[in-house]
Amino acid sequence: MILGIHHVQITIPTGEEARARAFYCYLLGLEEMEKPASLQGRGGFWLKLGDQSVHVGAEDGVDRSRTKAHVAYAVTNLEAWGRRLEAEGIDRITGIPIPGFDRFEFRDPFGNRVEMIQAI
Template identity: 65%
Template sequence: MQIQGLHHAQITIPKGREQEGRQFYCELLGLEEMEKPEALKGRGGFWLHAGNLQVHVGTEDGDARSATKAHLAYEVTGLEAWKETLRAQGLVPEESVPVPGMERFEFRDPFGNRVELLEVTEDPSL
């Protein structure tokens, strides 16, 4: 008996704002939407491919997203270009505490979720 890996992570956005969520996560960040199982479609939200992980975007009321450190960290290339793209959309990239072997920053998505983008600068196996 053992954990095999991480299958998916879930974030939430306010109910009824799925189209805005798709614009941000699919169009701006470039994540690919995937089909949700028929049994779950009535719950709202949508699912995304993020490399070998799924991101499930659920819906719920409330504003706790803006007050938490909970987040997803996406590994990217072109970190500086990402900063400029986000700034052009009115989002505010904030520098993160330095971690050896990577450059990174964080920001809040339009719904208050904390998002981290990071680029590996050294081979972590060395």
């Protein structure tokens, strides 16, 4: 039986951890959590998000800008998030409407697709 989602993983190019932390920890405000010692030498870092986590792994040779794969973050004040991202030069992409939700998408600095979604 599947109980829920434990974590999701996105990837960044090898060696881009500082830039990824600036985006995910400082701009988006996600909290970094310690990786187990057995995985610390593999690059990347982990983010705590409620009872789940987002693992940011280091991987080369991937064109992240060509995939629909993404993480959707449930947010409050979707419009404020849009303005905050646009102030950093990040373009909002309007998604196909989903009944009961407002949302938009964008690409992180590495090409990963990201969604912000708010129940209405």
